[in-house]
Amino acid sequence: MTTGVRRRMGVEERREQLIAVALELFSHRSPDEVSIDEIAGAAGISRPLVYHYFPGKRSLYEAALRKAAEDLAERFEEPREGPLGARLLRVMGRFFDFVDQHGPGFSALMRGGPAVGSSTTNALIDSVRQAAYEQILAHLGITAPSARLQLVVRSWVSLAESTALLWLDGRRVPRAELELQLVHDFAALAAVSAAYDEEMASVLRRILADEPSDGPFTDLVTRLVGLAPLPGSV
Amino acid sequence: MTTGVRRRMGVEERREQLIAVALELFSHRSPDEVSIDEIAGAAGISRPLVYHYFPGKRSLYEAALRKAAEDLAERFEEPREGPLGARLLRVMGRFFDFVDQHGPGFSALMRGGPAVGSSTTNALIDSVRQAAYEQILAHLGITAPSARLQLVVRSWVSLAESTALLWLDGRRVPRAELELQLVHDFAALAAVSAAYDEEMASVLRRILADEPSDGPFTDLVTRLVGLAPLPGSV
Numbered sequence: 416m417t418t419g420v421r422r423r424m425g426v427e428e429r430r431e432q433l434i435a436v437a438l439e440l441f442s443h444r445s446p447d448e449v450s451i452d453e454i455a456g457a458a459g460i461s462r463p464l465v466y467h468y469f470p471g472k473r474s475l476y477e478a479a480l481r482k483a484a485e486d487l488a489e490r491f492e493e494p495r496e497g498p499l500g501a502r503l504l505r506v507m508g509r510f511f512d513f514v515d516q517h518g519p520g521f522s523a524l525m526r527g528g529p530a531v532g533s534s535t536t537n538a539l540i541d542s543v544r545q546a547a548y549e550q551i552l553a554h555l556g557i558t559a560p561s562a563r564l565q566l567v568v569r570s571w572v573s574l575a576e577s578t579a580l581l582w583l584d585g586r587r588v589p590r591a592e593l594e595l596q597l598v599h600d601f602a603a604l605a606a607v608s609a610a611y612d613e614e615m616a617s618v619l620r621r622i623l624a625d626e627p628s629d630g631p632f633t634d635l636v637t638r639l640v641g642l643a644p645l646p647g648s649v
Numbered sequence: 650m651t652t653g654v655r656r657r658m659g660v661e662e663r664r665e666q667l668i669a670v671a672l673e674l675f676s677h678r679s680p681d682e683v684s685i686d687e688i689a690g691a692a693g694i695s696r697p698l699v700y701h702y703f704p705g706k707r708s709l710y711e712a713a714l715r716k717a718a719e720d721l722a723e724r725f726e727e728p729r730e731g732p733l734g735a736r737l738l739r740v741m742g743r744f745f746d747f748v749d750q751h752g753p754g755f756s757a758l759m760r761g762g763p764a765v766g767s768s769t770t771n772a773l774i775d776s777v778r779q780a781a782y783e784q785i786l787a788h789l790g791i792t793a794p795s796a797r798l799q800l801v802v803r804s805w806v807s808l809a810e811s812t813a814l815l816w817l818d819g820r821r822v823p824r825a826e827l828e829l830q831l832v833h834d835f836a837a838l839a840a841v842s843a844a845y846d847e848e849m850a851s852v853l854r855r856i857l858a859d860e861p862s863d864g865p866f867t868d869l870v871t872r873l874v875g876l877a878p879l880p881g882s883v
Binding site for chain 1: 771797803815842
């Protein structure tokens with residue numbers, strides 16, 4: 416008869432503990448390299464008990480990923496007040512915090528591969544992309560975006576992903592610089608698309624009108640104009 | 650004794666025929682949906698004979714993908730003469746030809762998933778990205794790029810991928826517009842990065858100096874300046 420002093424956890428509590436432990440391990444190494452034994456050891460329980468809560472490493476990995484996806488999606492939430500450039504910059508700061516915190520796991524997941532690619536993981540990745548997309552649209556104050564506007568926002572979300580992945584590979588550019596660069600990239604991609612799309616152009620004019628003269632967007636335009644040889648009169 | 654009139658193919662010839670047939674099928678539907686029976690039928694041979702040349706669907710899929718990857722990498726090759734904007738625009742035209750031709754297969758591959766994600770397929774995807782990256786650097790005339798310049802070129806390659814994937818999902822924006830937009834996007838991302846990086850700024854000045862007044866880059870700058878409220882004097 417065992418009547419140890421250690422309090423027995425409830426089912427949900429134990430599952431949450433295992434998810435937290437697994438997420439920590441999966442964040443620092445590729446899922447391929449993390450064993451159930453290691454997760455059991457870190458949680459202070461036996462290997463069979465882990466299997467009692469999760470039938471296999473994949474189901475535990477997916478549960479950890481679901482938690483990470485919820486966390487990441489929340490980081491795109493931002494009060495809808497003040498200039499858009501500053502809002503996006505705060506969102507990018509939180510996004511890079513997440514990437515920083517879960518670096519190796521984020522890379523392994525986004526680069527795909529046998530241990531991580533499954534319809535469940537892909538659906539989770541897509542759910543985060545969708546949440547980011549919807550947040551940006553809400554900040555732009557748009558409910559029925561044109562095909563071109565959708566493309567700009569979705570391709571910018573994808574650019575933020577790939578920039579973060581490239582940053583993780585060596586971290587050779589300061590992340591604060593990339594956070595600001597991505598805000599500038601948003602303005603730049605929107606400006607390119609605005610050449611084809613009146614909705615995009617009017618969104619962009621509205622954004623720029625709200626920008627302070629020391630905000631990231633105004634900064635970008637000043638720099639662009641300084642670089643480019645202006646074709647004739649403007 | 651069989652002495653049919655049908656000429657027997659050599660091993661290499663038969664393998665190439667199977668790869669071509671499989672590539673055609675994998676281009677139009679997700680690999681999950683294509684059976685070995687169907688490949689055998691389209692090649693006019695028996696199912697066991699397919700297995701004689703390829704041990705399973707995965708190995709045939711990977712061989713087809715290798716061929717497609719070589720084809721795609723070649724499309725980034727472009728004579729190094731004339732303005733860069735026009736060169737990039739021709740490359741984008743060939744890239745979208747490829748995407749158009751292999752649409753569903755390209756989507757299935759790039760979106761990952763159980764049937765397609767493997768270390769071999771990921772390595773093939775990376776080899777195409779690397780070839781595109783090296784071609785662009787060569788066009789910029791750069792052999793030892795800074796970290797920021799690498800990031801701009803690689804993130805633009807990734808932007809071209811994601812734009813093509815988004816285009817395939819409904820084709821709601823004309824592809825010619827997106828090809829030009831991606832050339833503009835390159836200039837825009839380079840311009841944003843040039844604010845932080847002298848090498849990038851000097852590359853960009855050199856590109857812009859070579860551009861004709863009716864080229865895509867000059868066009869972009871004119872449009873940007875037209876859109877943005879200029880902050881005081883420049």
